[in-house]
Amino acid sequence: MTDNPRGARILLRTMRPRPAPLLRGLLLLLIACAARGADTGLFIGHVWARPTPPGATVGAVYLDLNNQGTSPERLLRLSSPVAGAVQLHETRDEHGLMKMRQLPFIDVPAGGTVKAAPGALHIMLLGLKKPLLDGDTFALKLLFAAAGELTVQVRVRTDR
Numbered sequence: 001m002t003d004n005p006r007g008a009r010i011l012l013r014t015m016r017p018r019p020a021p022l023l024r025g026l027l028l029l030l031i032a033c034a035a036r037g038a039d040t041g042l043f044i045g046h047v048w049a050r051p052t053p054p055g056a057t058v059g060a061v062y063l064d065l066n067n068q069g070t071s072p073e074r075l076l077r078l079s080s081p082v083a084g085a086v087q088l089h090e091t092r093d094e095h096g097l098m099k100m101r102q103l104p105f106i107d108v109p110a111g112g113t114v115k116a117a118p119g120a121l122h123i124m125l126l127g128l129k130k131p132l133l134d135g136d137t138f139a140l141k142l143l144f145a146a147a148g149e150l151t152v153q154v155r156v157r158t159d160r
């Protein structure tokens with residue numbers, strides 16, 4: 001990152017999902033670090049999902065995105081082998097009705113933390129291929145504008 005701050009900024013501005021060439025080389029290292037973007041100061045913690053009832057086709061994942069770096073970061077896309085699609089969602093109270101809407105991306109300011117939690121920001125699993133059972137873990141892949149691709153393990157539990 002420090003070698004190519006301009007490149008990272010262009011990526012953020014144009015929202016191109018492809019990581020900068022420099023970062024592509026770091027991909028293996030990033031995957032090895034799992035929940036941590038090695039040189040970017042990006043940390044992903046408290047990754048969990050609620051169990052789903054039998055027959056449910058949707059689920060939600062919650063996590064903390066902590067950017068200890070000096071540049072803003074943007075979460076662009078997600079995927080998981082347990083779901084047909086993964087979306088960024090926000091729950092809002094509209095005149096007493098809780099409504100969800102999809103977000104195109106999530107920004108994490110430099111030095112800031114964004115929390116996805118029940119009743120607020122969440123990661124929506126659509127087209128679940130099987131129920132999420134208490135104690136299970138599954139992979140969630142996140143694509144960031146600067147840090148590139150990170151994979152975390154989501155733990156299924158009734159409470160965090």
Ligand SMILES: [Cu+2]
Nearest residue numbers: 089100122124
């Ligand atoms: Cu949702």
